Amino acid sequence: MSEHEIEDLPGVGPTTADKLRDAGYSTIEGIATASSADLAEAAEIGEATAKKMIKEARKMADIGGFRTGMQVFEERKNVRKLSTLVPELDELMGGGLETMSIIEFYGEFGSGKSQISHQMSVNAQLPEELGGLNGSVIYIDTENTFRPERVRQMVEGLEVDGEIPDAEEFLSHIHVAEAFTSDHQMLLVDSIRELASELRETDKPLRLIVVDSLMAHFRAEYAGRGTLSARQQKLNKYMYDLAKLAKESNAVVIVTNQVQSNPAVFFGDPTKPTGGNIVGHASKFRVYLRKSKGGKRVAKLVDSPDQPEGEAAFVVEMAGLKSI
Numbered sequence: 211m212s213e214h215e216i217e218d219l220p221g222v223g224p225t226t227a228d229k230l231r232d233a234g235y236s237t238i239e240g241i242a243t244a245s246s247a248d249l250a251e252a253a254e255i256g257e258a259t260a261k262k263m264i265k266e267a268r269k270m271a272d273i274g275g276f277r278t279g280m281q282v283f284e285e286r287k288n289v290r291k292l293s294t295l296v297p298e299l300d301e302l303m304g305g306g307l308e309t310m311s312i313i314e315f316y317g318e319f320g321s322g323k324s325q326i327s328h329q330m331s332v333n334a335q336l337p338e339e340l341g342g343l344n345g346s347v348i349y350i351d352t353e354n355t356f357r358p359e360r361v362r363q364m365v366e367g368l369e370v371d372g373e374i375p376d377a378e379e380f381l382s383h384i385h386v387a388e389a390f391t392s393d394h395q396m397l398l399v400d401s402i403r404e405l406a407s408e409l410r411e412t413d414k415p416l417r418l419i420v421v422d423s424l425m426a427h428f429r430a431e432y433a434g435r436g437t438l439s440a441r442q443q444k445l446n447k448y449m450y451d452l453a454k455l456a457k458e459s460n461a462v463v464i465v466t467n468q469v470q471s472n473p474a475v476f477f478g479d480p481t482k483p484t485g486g487n488i489v490g491h492a493s494k495f496r497v498y499l500r501k502s503k504g505g506k507r508v509a510k511l512v513d514s515p516d517q518p519e520g521e522a523a524f525v526v527e528m529a530g531l532k533s534i
Contacts, residue, residue, distance in 0.1 A: 214238045214270045214271075215238075216230055216231070216235070216236070216237070216238060216241060218238075218270065219238070219241070219263055219266050219267060219270070220262075220263075220266055221259065221262070221263065222263065226253050226255070229252060229253045229254060230249075230252060230253050231407065232404070233252035233253070233400060233403075233404075234252075234400055234402075234403025234404045234406070234407060235249065235252060235253075235403075236407040236410075237458065238267050238270050238271045239267075239271045239273065239458060240403075240454075240458055241263060241264060241267040242264060242267035242268045242270075242271045242273045243273065243454055243457075243458075244264060246260040246261045246264060247260075249263065249264060288309075288310075288460060289308055289309050289310055289460075290308075290309045290338070290343060290460070291303075291304075291305045291306030291307065291308060291309075291341075292306050292307040292308075292309070292330065292333060292334055292341070292342065292343050292417075292418065292462050293306045293333060293340075293341025293342070294306065294307070294326075294329065294330070294333065294531060295329075295333060295341060295530075295531065296522070296524045296531050296532065296533050297533060298522035298523065298524065298533060298534075299509060299522045299524055299531070300341075301522070302509060302511050302517070302520050302521070302522040303495065303497075303511070303514075303517065304514070304516065304517045306341065307330065307462045307464070307495075308462065308494070308495070309343070309417070309456070309460050309461055309462050310456050310457045310460060310461075311456060311462065311463070311494040311495060312449065312452055312453055312456060312463045312464075312465060312492055312493045312494055312495075313462065313463065313464050313465070313493065313494065313495040313497065314424075314464075314465050314466075314467055314483070314489065314493035314495065314496045314497065315327075315464065315465075315466050315467070315497045315499055315509075316466070316467035316468070316469055316483035316484075316496070316497070316498060316499065317469060317481075317498060317499030317500055318469055318481070318500070318501070320501060321499035321500055321501055321507060322499050322501075322507040322509075322524075322526055322531075323422065323423070323466035323467075323499060324355045324422055324466065325360075325526045325530075325531065326464070326466075326499075326531065327349070327355075327420045327422045327464060327466060328356075328357070328360045328361055328364060328530075329364055329530050329531045330418060330420065330462070330464055331347045331349060331361060331384050331418065331420060332361060332364045332365055332368070332380055332530070334346075334347050334417050334418035334462070335347065335380055335383050335414070336368075336370070337370075340370065343417035343418065343462070344413075344414065344417070345383075345409075345414055345415050345416060345417025345418065345461070346383045346384075346385065346409050346412075346414040346415065346416050346417065346418075347383060347384045347385065347416075347417070347418045347419075347420065348385045348387070348402050348405060348406075348416060348418070348419045348420070349384055349385065349386045349387070349420045349422070350387055350389055350395065350398055350402075350419070350420065350421045350422070351386055351387070351388045351389065351422060352388075352389045352395060352421070352422065352423055352424075352426045352427055353422065353423055353426050354388065355422055355423075356386050356388075356422070358381055361377065361380060361381055361384065362377040362381070363528055363529065363530070364529065364530040365377040365380045366529070367527070367528070367529025367530045368529075368530075383414050385405060387401065389427065390427075391427055391431065392427040392428050392431050392432075392444065394427075395421075395427055395448070396444065396447070396448050396451075399448070399451045399452070399455070402416075402419065402455055403455065403458075406455065406458070406459050406461075410459075415459065416459045416461050417459070417460070417461050417462065418461055418462050418463075418464070419452065419455060419456070419461055419462070419463045419464070420463075420464045420465075420466075421452070421463070421464070421465045421466070422464075422465075422466045423465075423466040423467060423468060424465040424466060424467050424485065424489065425467055425468050425484045425485050425489075426468065428441055428444070428445055428485075429468065429484060442486060442488050445485060445488050445489065446488045446492075449488060449489065449492035449493075450492070452465070452492075453492060465489075465493070467483045467484060467485060467489065468483070468484050469481045469482060469483055469484065470482060470483075470484055479500075481498075481500075483496070483498075490513070493513070494514070494515055495511070495513065495514050495515075495517075496511075496512040496513040496514075497509050497510065497511055497512065498510040498512050502523065505525060505526075506523050506524070506525055506534060507523070507524055507525065507526060508521055508522070508523050509521065509522050509523075509524065
């Protein structure tokens with residue numbers, strides 16, 4: 211991260227700096243990757259001024275130019291892995307869920323999407339030596355599926371240094387917001403940015419963002435082909451904002467997604483995720499979850515920038531996700 215403060219930008223005085231911080235733009239990198247329209251609205255300045263501010267921020271943060279592959283390799287050393295605590299799943303994902311990335315889990319109801327969301331909300335708080343990220347969690351709930359009781363069960367299913375951790379301590383580091391509409395869901399991005407800025411100064415910085423589920427409101431509010439273009443534009447901005455948050459906070463972003471049946475498929479599994487190419491391109495990892503015999507769940511890695519396709523089986527028990 212840059213050592214500069216936002217006051218170092220030309221034309222940014224204390225008042226403008228306060229407005230930017232209140233809107234969640236607390237770092238040079240955050241301003242450098244912002245859109246001029248969003249920045250102009252946040253700081254109550256003209257768009258031309260916002261463009262100059264972004265240009266200067268990119269110079270300070272050294273963003274926007276070409277880098278060598280070796281430089282990218284060095285930056286990738288900051289990426290961390292969040293363990294599922296299921297060895298087969300971790301191996302499928304190349305060692306765990308990767309920070310600075312959006313990971314999409316999609317499947318039918320009962321396939322384990324919310325169970326994974328709850329489990330990762332617990333695991334993200336564990337120390338790094340135990341596979342966690344020692345951080346806080348933000349949980350965006352669009353279908354009223356978050357259950358603190360389930361978190362408690364999963365915490366009680368852990369054993370850290372021979373002892374069962376305090377479930378209330380884990381719950382205190384999960385920040386839950388219920389989204390009632392797609393517009394509200396998008397507005398919560400600003401709240402996430404503000405809270406991430408506050409958590410950055412604590413011993414539990416933001417390390418996991420969960421959106422469960424991504425498409426529920428978008429599908430309900432934008433029905434029919436006539437509304438598809440407007441929906442996809444909003445969805446594109448939302449995924450872009452989530453990707454920015456993942457990078458700014460070095461956090462894992464998990465989105466769960468619903469599925470639909472493709473009637474054109476006569477052989478094989480006709481199930482496909484909703485959201486179209488917008489969600490597909492924005493998600494760095496796509497995992498298809500399905501139910502199997504004997505209460506098993508199967509996770510299939512469908513897309514990844516650096517891992518081969520594969521499958522891993524697991525079970526969901528009272529104590530959480532476990533190996534078979």
